[in-house]
Amino acid sequence: MPLPPRRNQRRVLPCPGSDMTDPKTKPSAPACAPAPEGEPLGPITVEVTRGDLVESRHRAAFAVIDPAGRVVLSGGDIARPVYARSSAKPLQALPLVESGAAAAFDVSEAELALACASHTGEPRHVATVRAWLMRLGLGEGDLECGPQLPVHHATLLDFLQGGGTADAVHNNCSGKHSGFLTLARHLGAPTRGYIRYDHPVQQRILGVLEAMTGLDLGAAPRGIDGCGIPVIGIPLGNWALAFARLADPHDQPEARQAACARIRAAMTAEPFMVAGTGRFCTRLMQATGGRVVAKGGAEGFYCAALPELGLGVAIKAEDGADRAAEITLGQILRRLDVLGDGDTALLETPIRNRVGLRVGEVRPASEAPF
Amino acid sequence: MPLPPRRNQRRVLPCPGSDMTDPKTKPSAPACAPAPEGEPLGPITVEVTRGDLVESRHRAAFAVIDPAGRVVLSGGDIARPVYARSSAKPLQALPLVESGAAAAFDVSEAELALACASHTGEPRHVATVRAWLMRLGLGEGDLECGPQLPVHHATLLDFLQGGGTADAVHNNCSGKHSGFLTLARHLGAPTRGYIRYDHPVQQRILGVLEAMTGLDLGAAPRGIDGCGIPVIGIPLGNWALAFARLADPHDQPEARQAACARIRAAMTAEPFMVAGTGRFCTRLMQATGGRVVAKGGAEGFYCAALPELGLGVAIKAEDGADRAAEITLGQILRRLDVLGDGDTALLETPIRNRVGLRVGEVRPASEAPF
Numbered sequence: 001m002p003l004p005p006r007r008n009q010r011r012v013l014p015c016p017g018s019d020m021t022d023p024k025t026k027p028s029a030p031a032c033a034p035a036p037e038g039e040p041l042g043p044i045t046v047e048v049t050r051g052d053l054v055e056s057r058h059r060a061a062f063a064v065i066d067p068a069g070r071v072v073l074s075g076g077d078i079a080r081p082v083y084a085r086s087s088a089k090p091l092q093a094l095p096l097v098e099s100g101a102a103a104a105f106d107v108s109e110a111e112l113a114l115a116c117a118s119h120t121g122e123p124r125h126v127a128t129v130r131a132w133l134m135r136l137g138l139g140e141g142d143l144e145c146g147p148q149l150p151v152h153h154a155t156l157l158d159f160l161q162g163g164g165t166a167d168a169v170h171n172n173c174s175g176k177h178s179g180f181l182t183l184a185r186h187l188g189a190p191t192r193g194y195i196r197y198d199h200p201v202q203q204r205i206l207g208v209l210e211a212m213t214g215l216d217l218g219a220a221p222r223g224i225d226g227c228g229i230p231v232i233g234i235p236l237g238n239w240a241l242a243f244a245r246l247a248d249p250h251d252q253p254e255a256r257q258a259a260c261a262r263i264r265a266a267m268t269a270e271p272f273m274v275a276g277t278g279r280f281c282t283r284l285m286q287a288t289g290g291r292v293v294a295k296g297g298a299e300g301f302y303c304a305a306l307p308e309l310g311l312g313v314a315i316k317a318e319d320g321a322d323r324a325a326e327i328t329l330g331q332i333l334r335r336l337d338v339l340g341d342g343d344t345a346l347l348e349t350p351i352r353n354r355v356g357l358r359v360g361e362v363r364p365a366s367e368a369p370f
Numbered sequence: 371m372p373l374p375p376r377r378n379q380r381r382v383l384p385c386p387g388s389d390m391t392d393p394k395t396k397p398s399a400p401a402c403a404p405a406p407e408g409e410p411l412g413p414i415t416v417e418v419t420r421g422d423l424v425e426s427r428h429r430a431a432f433a434v435i436d437p438a439g440r441v442v443l444s445g446g447d448i449a450r451p452v453y454a455r456s457s458a459k460p461l462q463a464l465p466l467v468e469s470g471a472a473a474a475f476d477v478s479e480a481e482l483a484l485a486c487a488s489h490t491g492e493p494r495h496v497a498t499v500r501a502w503l504m505r506l507g508l509g510e511g512d513l514e515c516g517p518q519l520p521v522h523h524a525t526l527l528d529f530l531q532g533g534g535t536a537d538a539v540h541n542n543c544s545g546k547h548s549g550f551l552t553l554a555r556h557l558g559a560p561t562r563g564y565i566r567y568d569h570p571v572q573q574r575i576l577g578v579l580e581a582m583t584g585l586d587l588g589a590a591p592r593g594i595d596g597c598g599i600p601v602i603g604i605p606l607g608n609w610a611l612a613f614a615r616l617a618d619p620h621d622q623p624e625a626r627q628a629a630c631a632r633i634r635a636a637m638t639a640e641p642f643m644v645a646g647t648g649r650f651c652t653r654l655m656q657a658t659g660g661r662v663v664a665k666g667g668a669e670g671f672y673c674a675a676l677p678e679l680g681l682g683v684a685i686k687a688e689d690g691a692d693r694a695a696e697i698t699l700g701q702i703l704r705r706l707d708v709l710g711d712g713d714t715a716l717l718e719t720p721i722r723n724r725v726g727l728r729v730g731e732v733r734p735a736s737e738a739p740f
Contacts, residue, residue, distance in 0.1 A: 051593020
């Protein structure tokens, strides 16, 4: 029984004294005081069953935010700084478009989707990256993401049986890195070292993140992602705000509005390029035909832009489990009437044993606050 | 600063009115009333860092119990029924030995360790299973565990590059299933269907679980494991009691005392056979030379018998994360002075990005109750 979204007046974002609708006025991160360490990050949202028992449970914080920073729906601590990991990719691709780099280098819709992707290393992903790099006058050796084997199981088996070994072009981030290289070329910056925090590419991205999250991020906590680029600690509510603005960027400069529209269009037109066969991101965008622009990230993160509703969603599983973030997103989308009860494949995941028998499921928790 | 174990008089096990030191007197499961659903299963014990932030956190319930059922150390809800998954394997191997089946079929120390294993499918594991099945007059087709690819990465690459496909002998449970087949042959029971709850092999195991956990399990919650056999829901404290009795079975019948001694000896003499290269179980038993008999299970479970201290340990991560159960076990063993501060490799796990740079770690949480 999903309820319609309530637009109450609570604004965790912006904090008192700041004006989140004006991207030039930015409070320091974190925007609001996070809950004390040791408090649960959020309520139990997902349970994992096996036979007669719930075997495991997951907690998650979640925020549904509108472009003015109003909280439509939330649970848990949405003020604690968290890394979005690969969920930030659609935001990290904005400078590629708004700088004119994508147009200058004829970046296609499929390539742009791949710039926002954690791809599974399937042949079309890899061929597209290779062709893109060649058009830049660059090669696989210019990718600084490090080597990885294909994630997609059947592709992996073929690849290994053909004598393949881990390489940078199969890295799930190779599309994002191709986008970074394109931007570096367009800015006239060195391509070498484009993953470093102080490189013009990463600094340009940081500026866009500031505008989209409404925060000054110069002193934000940070770390290094699996693919070598900086990750920035930002309150969950502000990640949701950034995705609300991706959905509805009316308060952003014109070039950014156009860039947001192009990224939404690319990701929803090419959901396979954003992830791959069988992946939650891909299946969700295939099933919702433009109504959801979704991107998962490592350690149990998920973000989504909902263009029809003008809302952004961000989810962080306390324990870092991807299965928790996925099923929590499904619940939120059902709560917002974006998914219906019939979208079973997006609302729960069967657990099968090694002979294929269904022995349990990952599903919304009975105590989930939805 | 590990503290010596305290033997207080609190006995969560046995419950009032039962006598847990007498295996013939069994209360119904669950032994004590579990905490209400929705309560955390246990405190935060493990944190996952990246750069400036703690990125994810794990909660776990844990129990350290002596053979009389006294609680030496515990955290969280140790009365809620939980599945031990593969952590139950050393207990499931007891009937193989105490029935005389292992002696009748000349089961070696390495084979017995493999009967208690979740092995990584490395060549020595697979060759040992094949030779054992042949000695029984059986073959891979008699294994009902289902197909799996080798877990060990380098073995997997070799296997796939040689054209290998998933099969039952590479299933991480193939040693346990070979033990079941050995017991079926010895009992004169059909080998077919040995994974079923009502098969004599599984019923024999259920009886031993009852004696070791001190519970009547006839009406216990149950489900089906990844390899097809029954899993039984038992309170965490009673799993720890079973491992305390594995460590010190003085209150058990003579044949079981001898079987416990043989299983302890086999697992600690052959730690590679219990798991494989690089695995936590294997590294822990290699590092502690007989002082720890440890076995992990899926969905964040760990059990250990500590023969020198006469204690049993059981851990369940609320969210099912194996990394949480491993690091929690390390903390408990340091608390009990079984590990020292110098055992860094068992107390935390580095997180590296794809070019090998250390970017974070899985480590004891700052708020862990140790």
